[in-house]
Amino acid sequence: MLQVAGLIAATLDSAIKIFPPSHIFVVANGNSPTPLDNTEEVCAPYSVNHIWSPIGCKLVAQFVGCYAAKEFKDILMIDDDCKLPPNFPVVGDRLTGNVKSIGYTIKSTGPNSSLGTLCQQAQDLEYKISGLQRLFAGAIGSATFPRGAISLWDREFLASVFYGHPGFSVSEDWFFGDSCRKLGGRIKMCSSVFVETETPDAIFKSSGSERGGFGEMTLFKQRFMRWNFFFVNGMWYNMAYIFRNWSLGWWELGAKLFVFQEAYETLLYLLAPFVLPVAALIRPQFLGILTGVTIAIYLVNVIIFNEIHLRLKRERVTYKMPYKMILAFINIVSCYWSIFKYARYFAKRHLKVAEDEKAVEVILRLEEEIDDNAELDKRLSDACLQGRRMTVTALSTRTSVTSKGRGQSIMSTGKTRGMSIGTHSFPRNGPEIIGSHQPQHFSGPRPSVQFVDSPFNPASAHGSLKTPAWSDINWGHNAV
Template identity: 65%
Template sequence: MDPLEVHPHIQIPPHSTNIQRPRNSVLSLLRRVSVFSHISTLHRPRHPTLDKLFDDAKKLEARIYRSVLYQKLFQHATYALLLAALYFILVGLPLWKGLVWWMYNFLATKFILTGGCVVFSGTAFLYAFAPLLIVFEKDPMKQDAEAVKSEPNSIQSCALLIPCYKSESLIGSTLEAALKVFPAKNIFVIANGNSPEPLDNTADVCHKYHVNHIWCPIGSKIIAQFLGCYAAENYPFTLLIDDDCILPPEFPIVTDRMKGNIKCLGYTIKSVGQGRQPGTLCQQAQDIEYKLSGLQRAFAGKVGSATFPHGAIALWDRELLMKTFHCHPGFSISEDWFFGHVARELGSRILMCTQVFVETETPPAIFWVDNNESRGGFGEMTIYKQRFYRWNFFFVNGCYWNMKYILWSWKLGWWEIGAKVFVWQEVYETIIFLLTPFVLPISLIIRPEFCAILLATTFGMYFINVLIFNEVHLRKKNERVSWVAILYYMPYKITLFLVNVASCYYSIYKYAKYFAKRHPKVVHDAKVIQVILDFVELSENEAGSILRHGRDDGAKEQHT
């Protein structure tokens, strides 16, 4: 699977910049397939800036367009550059001694190898065990959850946005859980796909539950989220979740924590299998991984800022989220990582709410599954495809964005120090992935006994880390996993480490094709802005129709 095919981005050929925006291009389609239980746009203000965005996008597309010939030349020139770097920098012989030769001689000095291993082990120990100094928050009180429902500044002021793709089979369970927390009028399902017509009957499911449904004819999660922000513009807060996230009945809408420069909050998540069961050992290992990641992000938030909230669920100040879309580079891969990166650059700390674990379905296997099995929504069937082709695609490229942030972004004040420590962790881990194919074999050749002891010690350190986490932190939340899953977890992580190493080099190879095309920001894509404009026009027409006919479906369609 090619990462470029997972979330294809439409390349628009150049047109005359004087062309006026065509009207009703997707308006009639939106009118046919959109379902609005409560029209939250009765008093929707107009958006004069959208027309300017559209005109600017039309002008920009002519400048950034690259012909097929240019893309091919760019791609093959990059391949040639990579081959030249591989030989002249890494190999060098017989012209000169390359980097691999110097690395071998550098590591051959016992002090260098020993000292380097001490630094590596010490850094790994700090990053692994420091988060264990905190614990998860206590479960929310049921009566508190009921009280929150009547608070005008909590649920009533928050919209739930659910971007989805071919989710007819699973969106029902997601909506049933969401309706125990949110009123129907606050829920917006934004189905999307590269098609002028809906790809399934998600709209019918939404109509059954009386929630808002919108069809976005451009297939991209980030574009669907952008459209959803305009649909929910009367709400000061937005909760973004994936189509397979099951909100617990006592789910806390912690908008009261949005104070000062705190404009984004993540939630801890847990892995489940089909039917909300623990699932396979692979899914239980992911459960440990997700929960441990949640604690690590919570710790990062306490000392500075989490790097980014989980892509599966995040609570945003809508104003900041809209600013984030304007600064987001527009990549449809790793869009959640870039959301966090841009939010921090804009001066927002990212904290975590650890009161509950939100369920999300995960791949049931690492490499192979039965061909008859399937998952709805955006999810792949194996962890290998999920991470090798998509999650890890920007690991190497992300080093540029992270180092740029570490050096030049200082809007969080003193909180930047803690934030940058964990941003550096991402750079540090990527460097380890890139050096592993060279350092590990050389170390095994030079000092095999020492290297074997170091690997065993590292393995044991992470195993103890997981044991403490399971027996102390998860026990307090009644979320412990089985001992079998704990034993499975370590070989699982070793396998994924090797997948991460391979994916870094694969992504470097694929960058030539990916960056041969220009990827505009969503606010610089004329087709995206046209969809937004048509949606706003449709909303105003729908609102006018309601006012003319005196229709009031509020009592009938309120679903709590």
């Protein structure tokens, strides 16, 4: 546990070079009234906000973090094993009109930003190609969903998204996208940087390295047990979206194209065990030609992407074709495994996170200790330098909170942590500086934030949290 908690230090090292520490929230969580590891001790030297949530669920942790950072207009959610590059762009100015979320292209790495194993390098190519596809989808309509590792959201809209999210604890990022699009929010991508995220180091048997987040050590467990679980069930959601939703106007045409692609891909996985053996028996030559053409088209796509786009970005990767074949087999088998498991999974009712009494109570408990506005205003006078400690020790007792400031958000995933950072949006000249926490990086006064408590009301319009008032924010004019 102690070793895993230390993984977040590298993430914090990169985050405080971009955001003031008081703008960063670390939401650790687990099914325990008290913290399960030393995450808080690791966070203490950085003066960031640390929150312990006694519910071991990434979705609940994100919900808590969204509320904890409620004086911010925008929020950046990231996992605890992501490392932000020094030139990371906070593109809050792109959250305009019906664009409510910005995903970032990501890259796969090994420990300490290394290339990692052959499996990790293969995932690197996969992630980068997927990022380009999502970039195109966002340009002509909407990406289906932003990667769960890192995404930027309009905070108030994100609060509404939680009310549309079905509350499933797996594939939660996919359902964020589905809920976002149904509410009329577009998802676009930022491809100017590749954000590092550590991935499983082997397909079936791990070498035993440590990872954050859910901590899957193998690609098989990551995809088979969690990522692919809703492949088949997702067809229902995708077809319902295609025929029933028109919230994006003309942008729906581009969005539906990629939603249909997801449904069609799943259908191919389901038909493969039947079609391929029959085709091999009846027309083996035709099957061979079709397979060869498919592989050739994929290779041409990879070569163009790798040798032109990635080479210009100095992100060129090696080719790992056998990995792609093994992954296709895992996807096929996981579809049938999930169908077998659905009966047991759906036998239990899954509440939406905003309807979960325990999740709502965590938020109410956090609010209890920050209801003295005058005292809080005094504490916020040094907001750029200090964070807070907020610990919900138990859902049946009063929250224990020691306040020292107010800030950004970094949220937890699973039994350890993830990260999510909330940011201010600047209405004048786009996103002005969100720079290092050192005061000399700001020209002009520090941001003055007035926090006004408002009770959490699940029955509020559109299921969104009541947005509190905040004072004008005067930042310097340094560009991000």
